[in-house]
Amino acid sequence: MRYISVETVEPGDLLGKTIYSSNGTVLLSEGVQLTVFMINTLKRIGVTMVYIKDEHFEDIEIEDILSxxxxxxxxxxxxxxxxxxxxxxxxxxxxxxxxxxxxxxxxxxxxxxxxxxxxxxxxxxxxxxxxxxxxxxxxxxxxxxxxxxxxxxxxxxxxxxxxxxxxxxxxxxxxxxxxxxxxxxxxxxxxxxxxxxxxxxxxxxxxxxxxxxxxxxxxxxxxxxxxxxxxxxxxxxxxxxxxxxxxxxxxxxxxxxxxxxxxxxxxxxxxxxxxxxRTVSVYPTGTSVKLTTRETGVVVGQHRGLPGRPVVRVVRGTEDDFEVKEIDLARQTTVFIDSVIA
Incomplete structure (x- = not known):
């Protein structure tokens, strides 16, 4: 699951988290395949960021404090x-x-x-x-x-x-x-x-x-x-x-x-x-980031005591031939997050 700007969502993308109305009813359910109409509606009602399912990060779940x-x-x-x-x-x-x-x-x-x-x-x-x-x-x-x-x-x-x-x-x-x-x-x-x-x-x-x-x-x-x-x-x-x-x-x-x-x-x-x-995730799970190594990846894990040093998954290559590696910034002390890709 990735957290991305609604402006970069493509028709056919699968919604990663349910969107609710003001009274708690469901507007769009997790897993729905987004259409051009749905994407335009999200923009019209003021949505700026959404979670999208991604096969390279399908094992990543956002752990919420509240059910x-x-x-x-x-x-x-x-x-x-x-x-x-x-x-x-x-x-x-x-x-x-x-x-x-x-x-x-x-x-x-x-x-x-x-x-x-x-x-x-x-x-x-x-x-x-x-x-x-x-x-x-x-x-x-x-x-x-x-x-x-x-x-x-x-x-x-x-x-x-x-x-x-x-x-x-x-x-x-x-x-x-x-x-x-x-x-x-x-x-x-x-x-x-x-x-x-x-x-x-x-x-x-x-x-x-x-x-x-x-x-x-x-x-x-x-x-x-x-x-x-x-x-x-x-x-x-x-x-x-x-x-x-x-x-x-x-x-x-x-x-x-x-x-x-x-x-x-x-x-x-x-x-x-x-x-x-001490309680906040500085780089929330699902956020796309650029590292000082010039690699780009997605935050996939957190450290309670080191909220500014998450685990980042980097995927390189093509859809048919790709390499996946995870960089734990708590261990790789010379690597830093250079910027967040909104």
């Missing part, structure tokens, strides 16, 4: 929650809590896997995939911070609902909009008696910064709750990858990590950024 069942259930619950808020109704805190329980169960089982944000986004589902990813990454960082079970669940609920204040608001990322949606999210969540007030503070403070120049209140590091600091790191990473407004373009994972290291201590909590970098 497909959990992802669908959480996205469906987020869709129901946002629809309720848009129509001026109350949302079910019990249903959200149950979704979070399933998510936490998956994460506890797969906590040693590296973060790989592999779900394909469309204009329709991006808000819910973003919430899901921020929640998952926040819980993993919470585990590094040795939060207990109750704290992890509070963090997870706050992370999942951190952008709840955007519902019904203008869709832009101006400073005024960020300030507005944090206040609005706080007001929505603080009135939920079933929730600890700290959950509301995640929505309230996730755009505050260590240097006191954030929104909505420009408070410094000492006044920002650790839940909000954790969610700020996860939110920043996901936005760097998928929201071109933050850095001027969508960054690749290794670029986003470099960007976040530069923000550590001023915009983001330094220690939490370090925790995050």
């Amino acid at each position: 497909e069942e959990t992802k669908r259930a959480v996205m469906k619950q987020m869709s129901d929650t946002m629809d309720a808020l848009r129509s001026g109704k109350d949302f079910s805190t019990k249903a959200v809590s149950q979704s979070v329980d399933s998510l936490l169960d998956d994460i506890m089982k797969n906590r040693d896997l590296l973060v790989h944000l592999s779900d394909i986004r469309t204009q329709d589902n991006e808000m819910y995939v973003h919430a899901l990813n921020v929640c998952m990454m926040s819980v993993l960082m919470g585990l590094h911070r040795n939060l207990n079970v109750i704290q992890l669940k509070e963090l997870a609920i706050g992370a999942l609902l951190h952008d709840v204040g955007k519902v019904g608001a203008y869709d832009d990322e101006s400073e005024e909009m960020r300030k507005h949606h944090t206040w609005r999210g706080f007001e929505i969540l603080k009135n939920k008696r079933e929730y600890n007030l700290l959950i509301a503070h995640v929505a309230f403070q996730h755009h505050e910064t260590e240097d006191g120049l954030g929104v909505p209140r420009q408070v410094g590091a000492d006044s920002i709750h650790v839940y909000a600091k954790i969610v700020a790191v996860a939110n920043t990473y996901d936005n760097l990858l998928f929201n071109e407004k933050l850095a001027g373009r969508r960054l690749l994972p290794h670029e986003a990590c470099e960007h976040m290291m530069a923000m550590a201590g001023t915009k983001l909590d330094r220690e939490i950024v370090i925790d995050f970098l």
Whole structure:
């Protein structure tokens, strides 16, 4: 399986991972043979990258921290929650809590896997995939911070609902909009008696910064709750990858990590950024790369302790006569990844 730009997909290619709608239903199933119409539809609905099956990499599976069942259930619950808020109704805190329980169960089982944000986004589902990813990454960082079970669940609920204040608001990322949606999210969540007030503070403070120049209140590091600091790191990473407004373009994972290291201590909590970098796959499995040996290949394996030194499979020759070799960058210490082939 390879992760490639939708612009390079050819008719007849087989889809490597299922694409979901905003409510968790299947748009295109894994294994479907893509047609010109399907490819054009993917472009039209905002898909930029997809997984494609490849016979040279058919043994490679993307190990996800969350099961497909959990992802669908959480996205469906987020869709129901946002629809309720848009129509001026109350949302079910019990249903959200149950979704979070399933998510936490998956994460506890797969906590040693590296973060790989592999779900394909469309204009329709991006808000819910973003919430899901921020929640998952926040819980993993919470585990590094040795939060207990109750704290992890509070963090997870706050992370999942951190952008709840955007519902019904203008869709832009101006400073005024960020300030507005944090206040609005706080007001929505603080009135939920079933929730600890700290959950509301995640929505309230996730755009505050260590240097006191954030929104909505420009408070410094000492006044920002650790839940909000954790969610700020996860939110920043996901936005760097998928929201071109933050850095001027969508960054690749290794670029986003470099960007976040530069923000550590001023915009983001330094220690939490370090925790995050221990959990993320810098060169995700399925990514095409060029090595300093001038060879090109695909990342096929990861090292938990060395996320920047994956295993790369290089295929050379023709379809009828080809050679396959794997280069473990953790062992081949003089070989480096020169660039990522998007």
